[in-house]
Amino acid sequence: MISNFFSKSKPVHYIVVSVILLLVFVLSRLNVFPEHSSLLFLVKQIGLFFTAFLSVFVFDFLVSRNGLTKKNSYNIILFVLFFAILPQTLLNPRLLFANLFILLALRRLISLRSPKEIKKKLFDASFWIALATLFYFWSWVFFIMVFAALLVYVISDVKNYLIPFVGVLAVAIIAMSYVIILDKDLIGYTAGVFDFSLDFSPLNSKRIIIGSTLLLSFGLWSSFYYIKNINAQMKSNKPSFKLIILSAILGLFIIAVAPSKNGSEFLFLFAPLSIIMTNYIEVIPEKWFKEILLWIIILTPIVLLML
Incomplete structure (x- = not known):
C-alpha cells in the first residue's frame, strides 16, 4: 500500500522522489527541446533541474527540522507530485529560483522558534526574499512573513524590526x-516589473483547470483540519503552524495578481500546501480513504497527459 510505504521516513524515499522529479522534468520539456541541442542549452537544463531538486530537499529540511509534520515522507512525495500535476511550474526558470530563495527564507523564519541568533535569522530571511524579488517581483509579498514572524514569536526588541x-x-x-559594473540596462530590466493582472482566462485549459482544482480543493479541505489543529499543538509550535497558513495565503495572492498566468505561479503554493495536506493525511483513521486520496494525486498527472 502506497500510504504504508511513505508512512515512515526512509532513504529509499529520496531516490523515489528524485526519479519522479527527473521524469516529470524531462517530460515537461519535451516540447521545448530544440532539434539540435547545444552544450550550453543542456547545461542550463541540468542547472534548472538541480534548482528544482534542491528545492525539494530544502523543503524537506525545513519540515523535518522544525517538526511541521510527523516523521514520514508524505510531505516530499506530495511536493514532487504537485510538480507532476502542474508541470508548467518547471518551465519558468525565474520562478524556480525565486521559489528556492523563498524556501530558504521560510526555513530561517520558522527557525525563530529558537531564540538563538535572532538578528542573523532575520537578516538571512530578508536577504533571501529580496533576492527572490529580483527574479520574480511579486515575491516581495513574502516580506509580510518576516514581520508576521516577529509578531507571532513575540520578538519585541525594536532593533529587530530594522534588520x-x-x-x-x-x-x-x-x-x-x-548593473553598474556590467553596464546593464536598468530601465529595460524594470519595464513591466510592477505589472499585475486579474484576468484568469490564460489558465483556461483542461490540464490547468483539473490540476489546480484538485490541489485547491484538497488543500481547502485539509486546511479546515489544519487550522482547527493549531490549538492542539505545543505552545512552541503554534507560531510555526500559523506562518505556514500565512504562506499559503500569500501564495494564493500571487496566483491572483500574477501578470502572466500560465500555471507556473502555483509553485509558491506547493510548500505550504504539502505541509497542510500531510498533517491531514497523518490523522486520517480510515486507511482505505488515505490510500484513495494518495492514489488520486498519483494518477492525476497520468490522466492529464492523456488529455
Missing part, C-alpha cells in the same frame, strides 16, 4: 553594483 531593511539594502547594493 529586514538592512537585508533588503544589502541585496539592493549588490544588484546596483552588478
Whole structure:
C-alpha cells in the first residue's frame, strides 16, 4: 500500500522522489527541446533541474527540522507530485529560483522558534526574499512573513524590526553594483516589473483547470483540519503552524495578481500546501480513504497527459 510505504521516513524515499522529479522534468520539456541541442542549452537544463531538486530537499529540511509534520515522507512525495500535476511550474526558470530563495527564507523564519541568533535569522530571511524579488517581483509579498514572524514569536526588541531593511539594502547594493559594473540596462530590466493582472482566462485549459482544482480543493479541505489543529499543538509550535497558513495565503495572492498566468505561479503554493495536506493525511483513521486520496494525486498527472 502506497500510504504504508511513505508512512515512515526512509532513504529509499529520496531516490523515489528524485526519479519522479527527473521524469516529470524531462517530460515537461519535451516540447521545448530544440532539434539540435547545444552544450550550453543542456547545461542550463541540468542547472534548472538541480534548482528544482534542491528545492525539494530544502523543503524537506525545513519540515523535518522544525517538526511541521510527523516523521514520514508524505510531505516530499506530495511536493514532487504537485510538480507532476502542474508541470508548467518547471518551465519558468525565474520562478524556480525565486521559489528556492523563498524556501530558504521560510526555513530561517520558522527557525525563530529558537531564540538563538535572532538578528542573523532575520537578516538571512530578508536577504533571501529580496533576492527572490529580483527574479520574480511579486515575491516581495513574502516580506509580510518576516514581520508576521516577529509578531507571532513575540520578538519585541525594536532593533529587530530594522534588520529586514538592512537585508533588503544589502541585496539592493549588490544588484546596483552588478548593473553598474556590467553596464546593464536598468530601465529595460524594470519595464513591466510592477505589472499585475486579474484576468484568469490564460489558465483556461483542461490540464490547468483539473490540476489546480484538485490541489485547491484538497488543500481547502485539509486546511479546515489544519487550522482547527493549531490549538492542539505545543505552545512552541503554534507560531510555526500559523506562518505556514500565512504562506499559503500569500501564495494564493500571487496566483491572483500574477501578470502572466500560465500555471507556473502555483509553485509558491506547493510548500505550504504539502505541509497542510500531510498533517491531514497523518490523522486520517480510515486507511482505505488515505490510500484513495494518495492514489488520486498519483494518477492525476497520468490522466492529464492523456488529455
